[in-house]
Structure formats: C-alpha cells, structure tokens
Amino acid sequence: MDARSPKTTDFDTLKRRLADALGAKAIVDSAEAMTPYLAEQRRRYQGAAPFVVRSASTEEVATTVTLCREAGVPVVPQGGNTGLVAGGIPFAETPAVLVNLERMNRVRDLDATDYSITVEAGCILQKVQEAAAEADRLFPLSLGAEGSCQIGGNLSTNAGGVHVLRYGNMRDLVLGLEVVLPDGRVWDGLKALRKDNTGYALKHLFVGAEGTLGIITAACLKLFPRPAETEVAFVAVTDPAAAVELLGRARAATGDRVNAFELIPRIGLDFALKHVEGIEDPLSEPSDWYALVELASGRADGSLRESLEEFLGTAVEDGLVSDAALAANERQAQAFWAIREGIVEAQKFEGGSIKHDISVAVSKTPEFITRATALVKEMVPGIRPVPFGHVGDGNIHFNLSQPEGADREAYLARWDAVNEAVHELVVSMGGSISAEHGIGYMKAAENARFKSDVEMDLMRAVKHALDPDGLMNPGKVLER
Structure with a gap:
C-alpha cells in the first residue's frame, strides 16, 4: 500500500475522529480559512487539502499521524509556509491532511551554561534569536524570512542563511530532536550532548528530510557567545574572482572571524535603488561587483576594525578593491544589509x-x-x-x-x-x-535525474524502512 491508494477517502469520518481527539479548534476546514496554508510562497503551485490540523502538542501530532495512518491517508507537515520548493504543500492528486505546527511554539528550556536552547517546532526563528539574546547568547541562523519561518521547517530543509560561513547550516546547529515517526511513535532524542558516539546519528536522518521520514516536533539547538564587536563593510571589487580572493584574505587577517561574506552585482544594487525605499548607494563611483563583509569578535577592543582596515588597504593596493565604505555605527551597518535584502524584494518589480x-x-x-x-x-x-x-x-x-x-x-x-x-x-x-532551499516537490524530478543510482537506492531504502506505506509528505524529495 502507498499514498496513491489510501484505505479510505472518507475524510469526514477522519475529521470527526481527529476533532474528538484534539478538539474542534484544532481543525480548519473552511475554504477561506485554509487559503493561507495552501498558498505556495512563489505562487507557482496551488495546494489542496480536505482540512488542516493545527496540533498543539507532540501528543496531538502523534495522535494525528496514528489516525491518518489507520485511515491510509497521507500527512503533509508544514511550518511557517515560507519554503520555496513547495515542500509543505499538499496537492489534489494525492489527497492528504495538512498538519501545521504553528501552535507548538514554546521555548521549553534554555541553559546558558550549556549554551543550548530547546524549542518546539512551531517557534518562529526570530523568537529563538530573541530568547537567546535575553540570556546573553547567540543563535546564529539568520535569513530573510526569520520573522515568519519556523524552526521545524528550518530543520526539515537544513536551512542556511547568511552566517553559514561561520556557524554552519541548520544541521550543524542541532544537538537533539524529538520526532513523531510515520507509525505514530515518538522518538525522544532531545539531548544536549556535544559528543554521543553510540551508533547511528539518527537526528541527521530527519534534518533535511522535509517531513518525508517523520515530523520534527522539538529540537535542542546550539547557542554561542554574543559578539562584543561587529564590523560591516560594503566593498567594491573588480570581479567575483577578486571577491573570493578577498574572502581568503579576510579569514586569514582576522583569525577566521568572518561572519558573512555576500556577493552583490551592480544590477542587483540598481534594482534595489529603483524599487526599495530607503536604499542608498554607499559608494560615490559605481562598480560591477561588490562584497558585503561582516566580521564579529568576542572582544570589543577595536582590533577587529584595525584588521578590517588593514586587509582592505592591502587589497586596494593589489587591485582587488577599488573602494570601500566601513559602517560607522549600527544604523549604517543595517543600511548595508538592507541593500542585500533589497535585492530579493526589488526583483519582483522587474x-x-x-x-x-x-x-x-x-x-x-x-x-x-x-x-x-x-x-x-x-x-x-x-x-x-x-x-x-x-x-x-x-x-x-x-x-x-x-x-x-x-x-x-x-x-x-x-x-x-x-x-x-x-x-x-x-x-x-x-x-x-x-x-539551502531543499528539494520539495519542485526539484524532486531534477534530484532523481542528477543523483547516482546508488544514492537514489539508498534514499529510497531509508524512506521505505521508516515509512513503508509512503504516507509522509508523498511526492516530496523522492518522486512517487
């Protein structure tokens, strides 16, 4: 049996059973109320579902998965619905129950000494950042949708963002997970251990799996010291090769304290200047290419600024850099970063x-x-x-x-x-x-075309071992 041949299509009965078990407020079934859950971010795909379940606890997610499995009905987990590959959208050709985790939004624990935070999957990324900051700690994942994306989705897509260079992808930031498995059981792997060499690292099966192997309901994540000094520069480089050379010099000159290093083409800056309010060109003369450089240090002694000025000065002498603007304060640093984010917004108007x-x-x-x-x-x-x-x-x-x-x-x-x-x-x-965006539905066929037969066989074997009925997010990552 697989997701294309469910045991029953009696969704009314399934809905009643779920409402009895979870409460009526957990069920969303009017067309108008479901619209935000079924609208894919880029409007390339239109979702469809008989109803949406808004589970409020791990136990409720487990109950939902169990009842859906008994009915032979697929489950599509969804976080903040900010994904860009239709990974959290159900489709009419495979009728499925959409399970949204927005009600599971608690910070369960924060241990500043252990540099760890345990949060539920529906926590907004920005909320996790703020909770860490209140404890004088840093959660480094940062991306454009951080005000609306959720930790469960970040984990399921192995999100990246602007600080991967320093801190790694989401896979590198997770210590432990809690997951509802396709058979309804709960795997409690919420450990804050930095070293655990007792066999297969099961957490890594679920990070990047996009809900095809189970539903992540909570995670224990790494925290870091908050930077005491941050420096940001907007730099005109001769070409992308010069940018890569500058990156290497920056890492060497600062003791590998480069937080972010973003490439920006002139056309992107022009789009942002044209369409996004408040964007200003930081330099007096145009360049074909720019690099946005952010450095961070735990010491507020001015040495980071000195290192930045020194390696940029050498880069100018060597012809890699034609001009640079160094942020004088936090406001100016944010203005430089607004250019980077403005490129994304401005393209919509072109x-x-x-x-x-x-x-x-x-x-x-x-x-x-x-x-x-x-x-x-x-x-x-x-x-x-x-x-x-x-x-x-x-x-x-x-x-x-x-x-x-x-x-x-x-x-x-x-x-x-x-x-x-x-x-x-x-x-x-x-x-x-x-x-960093994942495979979802949009790239499943492309993924199969480019991966080797061995890779695809291994992925299918893992999928079949954990989800033999094919009910977890069917058609995503692996084609049906």
Whole structure:
C-alpha cells in the first residue's frame, strides 16, 4: 500500500475522529480559512487539502499521524509556509491532511551554561534569536524570512542563511530532536550532548528530510557567545574572482572571524535603488561587483576594525578593491544589509524571475557565474542575470530577470528548460542543485535525474524502512 491508494477517502469520518481527539479548534476546514496554508510562497503551485490540523502538542501530532495512518491517508507537515520548493504543500492528486505546527511554539528550556536552547517546532526563528539574546547568547541562523519561518521547517530543509560561513547550516546547529515517526511513535532524542558516539546519528536522518521520514516536533539547538564587536563593510571589487580572493584574505587577517561574506552585482544594487525605499548607494563611483563583509569578535577592543582596515588597504593596493565604505555605527551597518535584502524584494518589480539556489566549491564560484551567464544569455537574448548571495560558502542565488519588455508568462514558461541547463552546468562542476532551499516537490524530478543510482537506492531504502506505506509528505524529495 502507498499514498496513491489510501484505505479510505472518507475524510469526514477522519475529521470527526481527529476533532474528538484534539478538539474542534484544532481543525480548519473552511475554504477561506485554509487559503493561507495552501498558498505556495512563489505562487507557482496551488495546494489542496480536505482540512488542516493545527496540533498543539507532540501528543496531538502523534495522535494525528496514528489516525491518518489507520485511515491510509497521507500527512503533509508544514511550518511557517515560507519554503520555496513547495515542500509543505499538499496537492489534489494525492489527497492528504495538512498538519501545521504553528501552535507548538514554546521555548521549553534554555541553559546558558550549556549554551543550548530547546524549542518546539512551531517557534518562529526570530523568537529563538530573541530568547537567546535575553540570556546573553547567540543563535546564529539568520535569513530573510526569520520573522515568519519556523524552526521545524528550518530543520526539515537544513536551512542556511547568511552566517553559514561561520556557524554552519541548520544541521550543524542541532544537538537533539524529538520526532513523531510515520507509525505514530515518538522518538525522544532531545539531548544536549556535544559528543554521543553510540551508533547511528539518527537526528541527521530527519534534518533535511522535509517531513518525508517523520515530523520534527522539538529540537535542542546550539547557542554561542554574543559578539562584543561587529564590523560591516560594503566593498567594491573588480570581479567575483577578486571577491573570493578577498574572502581568503579576510579569514586569514582576522583569525577566521568572518561572519558573512555576500556577493552583490551592480544590477542587483540598481534594482534595489529603483524599487526599495530607503536604499542608498554607499559608494560615490559605481562598480560591477561588490562584497558585503561582516566580521564579529568576542572582544570589543577595536582590533577587529584595525584588521578590517588593514586587509582592505592591502587589497586596494593589489587591485582587488577599488573602494570601500566601513559602517560607522549600527544604523549604517543595517543600511548595508538592507541593500542585500533589497535585492530579493526589488526583483519582483522587474517582471518574471527564473530562480536557482545552487552551490559549487567556493573557488569555482567565479567560473560558474561566468559560464552560467553566457549560457542563459545564449538561451534567452536580453535576459538579465542577477547572481548574488553567500559566496563565502559557495551558495549563489542565480536569479534571472526577464528581458525588458518581454511577456512575463511566456518568459516564465521557460523556467524548466533554463533550470535544466543551469543545473547540468552546476552538476558538471561538482555542485548541488539545491544549496539551502531543499528539494520539495519542485526539484524532486531534477534530484532523481542528477543523483547516482546508488544514492537514489539508498534514499529510497531509508524512506521505505521508516515509512513503508509512503504516507509522509508523498511526492516530496523522492518522486512517487
């Protein structure tokens, strides 16, 4: 039996059983109320579900999964619904119950001495950051949707963000998990241990699995000391190769205290200046490329500023950097970061945008940008590439704005063909077609096309071992 042949399609009976077990307030079934849960972030896909379950505890999630399993009905877990690959959206062709975890939003524990925090899956990322700050600690995951994305979704997609260079992906920030398994049992792995060499690291099965192996209900996460000194610079570089060289120099000059290193093209800055209120050009003369550099240290003695000025001065002498603006205060630092975030917002006003979330080795990012730009310009004359993002860890958001004056829908109709060509280049360079957004539904077929038979066999074996009935988030990560 699998998710395409459920034992019953009597959703009314299932809904009554769930309402009896969880309470009527846990069930959302009107079309209007369900709309926010079924609207995919980029509006490329339309979700469908007979009803939504808003579980308020691990026990309620376990009950929901158990009753759905008894009815042979698939379950699609969802966090803040900020994902970009339709991983948390159910579809009409496979009727499923959507389980949203927004009511599971408690901070269960924070141990400042142990540098750990235990939170439920529905906790908003920003809430976790704030709870850590109140205890004079840092939770370093930071990304554009942090005011609405949830920890469960961050874990399920192995989220990255701007600080991966220093602190790693979400997989690197988790100590332990609590997970409801496909059979309804609960695995309590909420340990704050830094070392546990007792066999398979089960937590890593569920991080990045996008709810296909079970539902993460809580997590114990790592905390870090809060920086005492932070320096931010907006730097004009000659090209992406110069940016990569500058990154290496920054890491060496500061004792590897580089928090973030973002690549920004001039076209991205121009878009932000044009469409986003409050954005200003930090430098007097334009450059084709920029790097946004953030350094952080536990010592507030001015040495970080000195290191920044020193290695930038040398980079100017060596022709890597033509100009730089160093933030004089927190307000100016935030203004520099607003440019980076403004690029994302501004692209919406320039027509259709075909997007890629790829990674290659850091040393290969300049080559990728050059080759991919030439490739797409040949495919679509007049296309406007906007390659930007986390060059510090090799993750480039290779977004492609439509040619000026082009028909939006006709351009977006080429999404799959352009993705395929760019992904082929990425894989040929030893890279990944998804660096931080996950696979979800949108990239499941592409994932199968590029992974080896051995990799796919191993992934299917894990899926079958934990979810033999195929009821957990069917059609995501692995094609049905």
